[in-house]
Amino acid sequence: MRTIILILVLLSIAVAYSATIIVTEISEIGGTDAVKVSKYNIRVISISIEVSGNVYNNRITSITVSVASSHPGYYNVQATVISGQCTDATSWTNIYLDSTPRSLTSSLSNQCRYTPPGATVEVRGVPA
Amino acid sequence: MRFGHLSRSSIIFSFLIISLTVILGITLYEAYSVYISLQESSIQPLPRRTSIQYVFSKQGSSNVFFAEVRSISLSTSGTTITSARITWYRRFPIWIGYYVTVKVSLKDDYGNTISSGTSGTVCYIGSGLVTSDIDLVPDVNIDSVARVETSIDIGGVCWELLLTVEPTESIDESGEEQA
Numbered sequence: 001m002r003t004i005i006l007i008l009v010l011l012s013i014a015v016a017y018s019a020t021i022i023v024t025e026i027s028e029i030g031g032t033d034a035v036k037v038s039k040y041n042i043r044v045i046s047i048s049i050e051v052s053g054n055v056y057n058n059r060i061t062s063i064t065v066s067v068a069s070s071h072p073g074y075y076n077v078q079a080t081v082i083s084g085q086c087t088d089a090t091s092w093t094n095i096y097l098d099s100t101p102r103s104l105t106s107s108l109s110n111q112c113r114y115t116p117p118g119a120t121v122e123v124r125g126v127p128a
Numbered sequence: 129m130r131f132g133h134l135s136r137s138s139i140i141f142s143f144l145i146i147s148l149t150v151i152l153g154i155t156l157y158e159a160y161s162v163y164i165s166l167q168e169s170s171i172q173p174l175p176r177r178t179s180i181q182y183v184f185s186k187q188g189s190s191n192v193f194f195a196e197v198r199s200i201s202l203s204t205s206g207t208t209i210t211s212a213r214i215t216w217y218r219r220f221p222i223w224i225g226y227y228v229t230v231k232v233s234l235k236d237d238y239g240n241t242i243s244s245g246t247s248g249t250v251c252y253i254g255s256g257l258v259t260s261d262i263d264l265v266p267d268v269n270i271d272s273v274a275r276v277e278t279s280i281d282i283g284g285v286c287w288e289l290l291l292t293v294e295p296t297e298s299i300d301e302s303g304e305e306q307a
Contacts, residue, residue: 040175041176042178045204048201117187121182123179124178
C-alpha cells in the first residue's frame with residue numbers, strides 16, 4: 001500500500017513538472033484577448049528610387065521609403081533592392097515609428113543596374 | 129526502544145516514509161504552483177507583418193525605347209488603400225509614339241491579387257516623367273498587402289503625335305512632363 005501511494009505521488013510530481021507550457025508558435029501567446037500582447041504591422045506607404053540618369057543603362061543609386069507601424073516604438077528598418085542578379089541593401093537603426101508615415105532616405109552602395117523586367121524592393125522592420 | 133508490537137526498524141522505516149511523503153508533497157505543491165507573469169510593457173510586440181515588397185517595372189530595349197517606374201505611392205484613408213500614384217519615366221522617339229498602359233496590383237501573403245487597377249492606355253511620344261493616378265478596386269486594408277506590383281506595358285505604335293499629353297500633365301521648359 002505504501003509503495004502504491006509513493007508511486008502515485010511520484011507520478012503526480014512527474015506530471016506536474018512535465019506540464020510545461022508547450023507553445024508551437026510564439027504568436028500563440030497573444031492569441032487571445034485574455035493576454036494582452038501587442039502585435040505590429042509594418043506599413044510601407046511609398047517607395048521612390050533615384051537612378052543615375054534618364055538612360056536605358058542606368059543604375060539605382062538611392063532609395064526613399066515612407067514607412068509606419070501599427071504599434072508605436074523603435075524599429076530597425078532595412079530596405080533590400082533586387083534587380084536581376086544584383087542585390088543591394090541599406091538600413092536605418094533605432095527609428096521611431098508610429099501610425100504616421102516617416103520618410104527615410106539612403107544611398108545604395110552596389111548601385112544595381114535597373115534592367116527589364118524591373119526591380120523588387122523589400123522593406124522590412126523589426127523592433128529595435 | 130519499543131512501541132507496542134513495532135520494532136525499531138519499522139519505526140525508522142515509517143519515519144522515513146512519512147518524511148519522504150511530506151517532502152514529495154511540498155515538491156508537488158511547488159510544481160503545481162508555477163506562475164508565469166507577463167506584462168505588456170516588459171515584452172516586445174509580436175510580429176504580424178514585418179515586410180512588404182514593391183515591384184518596380186521596367187520595359188524596353190534601347191536608349192530611345194524604354195519606360196521605367198520611379199516611384200510608387202499608395203493613397204490611404206486610415207488603413208484602407210484607395211488608389212496608387214505611379215511616377216514613371218519614358219523615353220521614346222519624338223517622331224513616333226507608343227501606347228502605354230500602367231497597372232498596379234496588390235497581393236496578399238499567398239500571392240492572390242486582392243486589389244488592382246489600371247491607368248488606361250495612352251499614346252506617348254518623346255521623353256519625360258509621367259504621373260499616373262490609379263484607382264484600386266476593391267479597397268483593401270494595408271495590413272493585408274504583402275506585395276505591390278506595377279507593370280508598364282508598351283503596346284503598339286500610335287500616331288496621335290500632338291495629342292499625347294494627358295490633361296493632368298504639363299510640360300515645363302526643359303520638355304519634361306510634370307504632374
